[in-house]
Amino acid sequence: MNEVLLGEEGTPGHGAAVAGTADVVIRLENVVKKFGEYTAVESADFDIAEGEFFSMLGPSGCGKTTTLRMIAGFEQPTAGRILLDGVDVSNTPPHKRNVNTVFQNYALFPHMSVFDNVAFGLRNAKVPEAEVTKRVTDLLEIVRLPEYAKRRPNQLSGGQQQRIALARALVNLPKALLLDEPLGALDLKLRQAMQLELKRIQREVGITFIFVTHDQEEALTMSDRIAVMTQGRTDQIGTPTQIYHQPTTAFVAGFIGTANLLPVTVRSHEGTTVTVDSRSGSQFRVPSGGRSHQPGSDVTLMIRPERLVPSFAPVDGVAGGSIPTTVTSLVFQGPVVRCEVQTDMGSALVAHLGPEDDPGRLSVGSRVDMTWAYEGAYLVPEAIDPEAAGITQSN
Amino acid sequence: MAADTSSDDRGLRKGKWAPYGLLSPGILWLVLFFLVPVMILVRTALSSKASRFANPEFSWQFSNFTSAFTDYGPQFARSFLFAGIATVSAILIGYPLAYWIATQGGRWKNLLIGLVVVPFFTSYLIRTIAWTSLLKDDGVILNVIHAIPFVPQDFRLLATPAGVIGGLTYNFLSFMILPIYVSLEKIDFRLTEAAADLYGTPWQAFKKVVLPLSMPGVFAGSLLVFIPAAGDYLNNRYLGSPKTSMIGTVVQDKFLVQFDYPVAAALSLVLMAIITTMVLIYSKFLGTEGLAV
Numbered sequence: 001m002n003e004v005l006l007g008e009e010g011t012p013g014h015g016a017a018v019a020g021t022a023d024v025v026i027r028l029e030n031v032v033k034k035f036g037e038y039t040a041v042e043s044a045d046f047d048i049a050e051g052e053f054f055s056m057l058g059p060s061g062c063g064k065t066t067t068l069r070m071i072a073g074f075e076q077p078t079a080g081r082i083l084l085d086g087v088d089v090s091n092t093p094p095h096k097r098n099v100n101t102v103f104q105n106y107a108l109f110p111h112m113s114v115f116d117n118v119a120f121g122l123r124n125a126k127v128p129e130a131e132v133t134k135r136v137t138d139l140l141e142i143v144r145l146p147e148y149a150k151r152r153p154n155q156l157s158g159g160q161q162q163r164i165a166l167a168r169a170l171v172n173l174p175k176a177l178l179l180d181e182p183l184g185a186l187d188l189k190l191r192q193a194m195q196l197e198l199k200r201i202q203r204e205v206g207i208t209f210i211f212v213t214h215d216q217e218e219a220l221t222m223s224d225r226i227a228v229m230t231q232g233r234t235d236q237i238g239t240p241t242q243i244y245h246q247p248t249t250a251f252v253a254g255f256i257g258t259a260n261l262l263p264v265t266v267r268s269h270e271g272t273t274v275t276v277d278s279r280s281g282s283q284f285r286v287p288s289g290g291r292s293h294q295p296g297s298d299v300t301l302m303i304r305p306e307r308l309v310p311s312f313a314p315v316d317g318v319a320g321g322s323i324p325t326t327v328t329s330l331v332f333q334g335p336v337v338r339c340e341v342q343t344d345m346g347s348a349l350v351a352h353l354g355p356e357d358d359p360g361r362l363s364v365g366s367r368v369d370m371t372w373a374y375e376g377a378y379l380v381p382e383a384i385d386p387e388a389a390g391i392t393q394s395n
Numbered sequence: 396m397a398a399d400t401s402s403d404d405r406g407l408r409k410g411k412w413a414p415y416g417l418l419s420p421g422i423l424w425l426v427l428f429f430l431v432p433v434m435i436l437v438r439t440a441l442s443s444k445a446s447r448f449a450n451p452e453f454s455w456q457f458s459n460f461t462s463a464f465t466d467y468g469p470q471f472a473r474s475f476l477f478a479g480i481a482t483v484s485a486i487l488i489g490y491p492l493a494y495w496i497a498t499q500g501g502r503w504k505n506l507l508i509g510l511v512v513v514p515f516f517t518s519y520l521i522r523t524i525a526w527t528s529l530l531k532d533d534g535v536i537l538n539v540i541h542a543i544p545f546v547p548q549d550f551r552l553l554a555t556p557a558g559v560i561g562g563l564t565y566n567f568l569s570f571m572i573l574p575i576y577v578s579l580e581k582i583d584f585r586l587t588e589a590a591a592d593l594y595g596t597p598w599q600a601f602k603k604v605v606l607p608l609s610m611p612g613v614f615a616g617s618l619l620v621f622i623p624a625a626g627d628y629l630n631n632r633y634l635g636s637p638k639t640s641m642i643g644t645v646v647q648d649k650f651l652v653q654f655d656y657p658v659a660a661a662l663s664l665v666l667m668a669i670i671t672t673m674v675l676i677y678s679k680f681l682g683t684e685g686l687a688v
Contacts (some may be wrong), residue, residue, distance in 0.1 A: 072592060073592075074588055074591075074592075094588070094590065094591040094592050095591045095592070095594045095595055095596055096594075097595075099592075100592055100593065101588075101589070101592045103585060103588070103589060105583075105585065107583070107585045107586050107588065107589035108589075109586060109589070109590075109603075109604055110608070111604075111608055120590070120593045120595070120603070121593035121594050124593060124594040124595045124596075125594050168593065169593075170593075172593065174596070226480045360566055387609075
């Protein structure tokens, strides 16, 4: 597992993974959380920089919410340390930590006005009332709901409650803002609007955001860096581009977007090019991705659906490989045609064909060679079960 | 199209009367067993009696009402004082218990709430009489108390205000615990996490979030304890003395011993009026707004 984690982008070691030279706000040192026999978080070990939009992404039960709750102080780590601004806060109760949370269900106080909700933290911190009024008013301005100060939470829509929950946390100018799937309860349109809104607000206030989500698109849209988690482990930490184009595990490759994964064996590694053998005996030349690959090791070839093109269409760049397939389905999706094919080894692959790929020449049942450009393929340094080969996607 | 409209109309008309149809058994019940008896009570309160065993004659006898105040002022005052103290005691005992069950009860919650109502399996009268033997001068409790140094030798509980208030508190405690428990149980305790997250100490989280949100339960419980306690006569009869007599005792005595129906009816009506006024003032302060949340 360590080899997997120690890929260039996946390095969880301190400092290296943090964007730029910004100061570290939160440091998790080998944090473990067990509930009885069950290990919720196996080892969380990473730094989060000042002003960063950091996402923890993974399916439910991967430990992302538990990690967030440990940072907030609602749970104590079984082992390891959590440092906030260099100070160990592992066992500090939540009300003594300078981090604030936006809860999944918002958890607004139903018996208080919007103003009193937002002022709650400041008043507990004994901030003078004149300053409370000023800061609350400013924050309601930032979340664009200044005229709602006197309303009760139940008189607001879901999206408005969401903004108030955000204002209530941000008004305290925390070291980090923790967001626990805050957009989960909103409908798609509103969710997309709130994604941009959150990003705007984060830029405006310059506070570190730690965002928990199971929605990869949401994470890609908003984050500076993403930690992809599964089964209590952190599989990879990197920028959205790194996570999408250079996944370090097959899980990450499949969880972020859609990926075609094929089991291959390394034949040789020369310079920046690796030659691999597929199960059907074909050889492909693939970029090494900056890693060294031992001849004979089992790895996984990843090709994103937008990189697969039928052989009659022009390939952008140097040809990387080609697989004979049979078309099994063609679905028009507007900008692209989703074309599913089956290799002769039985793996299902998917290609997103644009107009330049001339999908009109294909029909279900037709034979076609699927090709890709040299730089369109990527080697995931992890073997996959041949049974699991083919299309993988999170939803 | 026209046929459609007419059938819609029929549907509407049916829908319009349905609520009244559903209400009618309740309305009938209230008219027969509340409104009519109250009217009879009003009529009786304005009657006079020629002799002890004569039937009351309606005669606009308003003096029955004035004598309720002039002759029985102390009993009224004691009723409300005792009921008030019993209500406050029930809150002080019941709230922590309900809070503990709601937050720490876990899977035993229902069993624990069941235990709260177990006393109801025995009759109210028998429970109250049982307390007389517990509180009597050479009973278990007094023997223990007298063993404590500096307790005066004549210290007693039976036939004292403390005995009556204790009995009232004990007998109506469940009516306080249940509604408080229900309102606490409804609270989303993630709100206390939110309060802690926003720098609230556990005490601040309780005071600013849990307590206000449970006030509807305290309000309902207070009414359920105060109203029957103010009109109660059994506790005074078995645990008190003539010196601690409450208005319920007087009404019972007038009705069943002296057969003075007019004055008894007037006293009952005055008690009803005072309680109604107090409840209205109380709900003004605590607000029924919370009940809607």
